[in-house]
Amino acid sequence: MKRRIHFGFVTLLVYSLVSYFCSCSAFYLPGLAPVSFCEDGKGGEDCQESRPSENLGQVLFGERIESSPYKVSFKQDVKCQAVCTKSYKKGNQEDVTKLDFLKMGMQLNYQHHWIIDNMPVTWCYDVEDGQKYCNPGFPIGCLVTSDGRAKDACVINSEFNKKNTFYVFNHVDIKITYHSGASEGWRGARLVAATLEPKSIKHTDEKKTSCEGGTPMEVPGEFNEDLSIIYTYSVTFEENNSIKWASRWDYILVSMPHTNIQWFSIMNSLVIVLFLSGMVAMIMLRTLHKDIARYNQVDQEESGWKQVHGDVFRPPRKGMLLSVFLGQGTQIFIMTFITLFLACLGFLSPANRGALMTCAVVLWVLLGTPAGYVSARLYKTFGGEKWKTNVLLTALLCPGIVFADFFLMNLILWVEGSSAAIPFGTLVAILALWFGISVPLTFVGAYFGFKKPVSWQSFFTKPIPGIVMGGILPFGCIFIQLFFILNSIWSHQMYYMFGFLFLVFIILLITCSEATVLLCYFHLCAEDYHWWWRSFLTSGFTAVYLFVYAVHYFFSKLQIIGAASTILYFGYTMIMVLIFFLFTGEALTYFLFVITTNGFQL
Template sequence: MAVVMELLTWPWFLLLFIHAADCFYVPGVAPINFNEGSDVEIKAVKLTSSRTQLPYEYYSLPFCQPDKITYKAENLGEVLRGDRIVNTPFNVQMLKMKMCEVLCKGPATLKVEQSKLIAERIREEYYVHLIADNLPVATRLEVFSGAEEDDKKKPKEYQFEHGYRLGYTNNQKFYLHNHLSFLLYYHKEEVDVDEKPTFRVVRFEVLPQSIKLEDLKTDDKGGCSMPEPPFPAQEIDPTKENKVLFSYSVHWEESDIKWASRWDTYLTMSDVQIHWFSIINSVVVVFFLSGILSMIIIRTLRKDIANYNKEDDIEDTMEESGWKLVHGDVFRPPQYPMILSSVLGSGIQLFCMVLIVIFVAMLGMLSPSSRGALMTTSCFLFVFMGVFGGYFAGRLYRTLKGHRWKKGAFCTTVLYPGVVFAVCFVLNCFIWGEHSSGAVPFSTMVALLCMWFGISLPLIYLGYYFGFRKKPYDNPVRTNQIPRQIPEQRWYMNKFVGILMAGILPFGAMFIELFFIFSAIWENQFYYLFGFLFLVFVILVVSCSQISIVMVYFQLCAEDYRWWWRTFVVSGGSAFYVLIYAIFYFVNKLDIVEFIPSLLYFGYTALMVLSFWLLTGTIGFYAAYVFIRKIYAAVKID
């Protein structure tokens, strides 16, 4: 903690960081006050499985349906996440206990196709996600100690998992959780004496049970009686029709948890100490890099500059070091300047988007209670940050002696977003084939295209226009007409070796946080420790900048002036390690064996790696560019 406090220079930043790291709830959805007997609507979100990565709508399975099915209007983020929030026939009132209620007005008959589908979903380990007052349902799991101290085996602690399991398998037989015991916690609000008391829902738990039809005795009023345990489970035979009785019970308990802290159960599942370890590890990496950089700049670079600026013994000095020898070629425009400026413009877009999103989320304004807000904000911010991406791309393109600014702006608009859209469209076709709710509807795709060409394209052209008209970057030395011959390079100056060397330290600064991000994406977990993530992002920016400066200095000392593309590629070397980690995570953490889920995983992971490469490569490129302009401005060139 002390190490982190030394890094945080500004007191307001420290307060914001601790504020967000402790998961304190800052403005989100307004609380709803319930009177006794008021309806508390139970809605369904979707079905998910970490084995298939394919979400499905709740009514894709033959659950009991209300008289009228009503879908909630969803934002862009919810649609992209595969959420399809819909009403359910569960009848729940505030503080009204229900011992056992029957759905579907009696036993439901599952056809062979429906039975087979349910059995398949159970085998694929699907979870059902419900919400009450926008609070997701959780299943409480008891964790026992390994030692058998007494016969009671009292649990020492609890763990929660999101949603509840659709069913389970035993001896190659499938059993459906057809009875749900809802446990809702409420907090009583303080009111005046004359006013009626109001209550707020602060936790939503469920105990799923599998009870055979014959053991659930029903009456004419829609009630039922629970059998005494142990009782036989409801088996689903996929080869024939099955009769199932869906039922539920409701229990209320008062809680001291206040409404503002009701998400703590979901957001504090991960160990905060691990995040502190990640921060300390990242700080050590940055200090290590700072030491190397200080040694180079203070001891080596200053000595070089002092020797270069001596009036005598110039020839001997030039033999000692080589970076001044390439002063006439170091700012020579590279190959494909339009593509380079375009990818760097997209990198600027990503950088601005990530910085703003993480900072705003750190302040608590993108709470998980605002479903889809994080993804919606990211999409819109990337579109609107096109004006900055276009500006930087246009100015760099003019610096590199480019002339076709309209073509360059169009290239910036379509190059990176085009790759993302093409990959997502292909993957979406496979998801459509599986009839998954994760498939983006055609209308949403049209809306995304309209955002791309109706908002992003004009903004990029606008920024590119002003950036191209702006005075190009002032390079401190002139470029020779004839390129200098590049000497033979040693093996460690190979580009791939440079990627391995430059990527390991930035990756080491953030790989622990990467584990939690992957868990949130691929295992349907919540991630909300954006205070830690913001600090890790700052450390990543610093480490990428430092390692880029070190690598470009070594390259120039080897008299290789082709640094433009090389710096961009090498600075994004940590993306290579992210790819290796993603493969490791797939093999060791996920239980995916089918083709389409594997294709989705590696398709979306490839886009993540590409985006991370653009982001880190852009950071390293501009750090190296500033460094090169500074050192060549500090020496006297005849």
């Protein structure tokens, strides 16, 4: 309901337009069409089974879907059904290794993530203040330490009290809620909720299981005797016609990060923007006006920015690299803007798994033309003549760094045997998209960029203190949102508040632009005309703060052990930092270039 309130007007407008042009039929967004289920023997074309398929975004995120041994048929309740038995022999080294791995998973709070009808099976439990939290996953077990301290999920049961003991959640009670179409003109039923309750039950016989009461399934910290774990499950179906299919995610999303914190983040960012806007307005309307009046006096000696007004249009050092970075930054900026806009309209909701990453990758591939155009036009403005090198670097340099990093991370996943490793065929497909579509489009954009006649001009100043300070305020606008984004990537939480993210995105652009304008003016007043790289690095330095925050998050929030996991975390973080560096660095530099090359003079 909260998301509807935030975007009700936009949603109403979109549906009004759709209704106008398609008044004779309704439609669903791609990947979000409902599936109706019928009882065995009563199916048909309008009652089909759904088996989720993986798209490009899911594969890139390492989200692999596999069928489980838990068999569920619509409206067929199951009580204490045995699934399998896992036996561990004391003298078998392979069994010892497998049991140690299971213990490590419980100690690190590893989670099961199950899907039914493309929605997560959630574990809902009570928290403080009478609130209910629904987690889209549940732990494989928990641990009571040698000093008697119950960790993680072990706090839910007072029977979990034996020291130096692991408790396996080997039984789940699954409840599936459905909305019947009997009174609404469509056959079958649609699933609107799927919850479970994990339990630890010690079974003695797979053929005679009892899931009521009993002692917990204990795994001693010391492996001194043979061990058998019997896994069971129960399923119940419940009809609830008050929950519509379109609202079936509401009970999950209400447990996600609170909107009060999000509004605090927005207000914090707005205060920063207003502060910067006031400073820029003061400079432009007061200080600059006085400067111009003083400089217009006949006998006034030139000083400050007036002293270097003839030098600000000089080409920068390493203009080739700067033009390449700005071209790639333009590509990322447009991709980010369109992706967030579509997410705000609901096209990229969490229900459409992998859609966000798929959309971003496809947009990046198709936006090679703006990157080539911006890079070529800037390079020509700088008086550059190596146009072939410029186009090749624009098409290959930054994407090549990202792909090399990504390939190295994937190589580690292959070596570790992780299911998150991307198949070789998918890597080939990504290369085909890159070289087959993005690179040619970059050449097309570069052709028009070099063809357009421009006059060379320039504008950039001095080093480190201004650059370091320039990134602080933009980072202050995003760090709260960054916390939730990192949680969604590394801590099994779901991110869905794209409206807040879009607002922060706009605020970030304004903040980067105003901070860069402010610092460029100060440096020109110091009679330093080297503005090109400074304008790029001033806002681009925000990425350094992002990296520092990611390091802090790693040590304070995550419990990652092992060299491979650490390398993977920082490897993927470096990809994020590079992309963010190009995006924020581009935020204003090209805008200033457009102004100067169209005749703006101080």
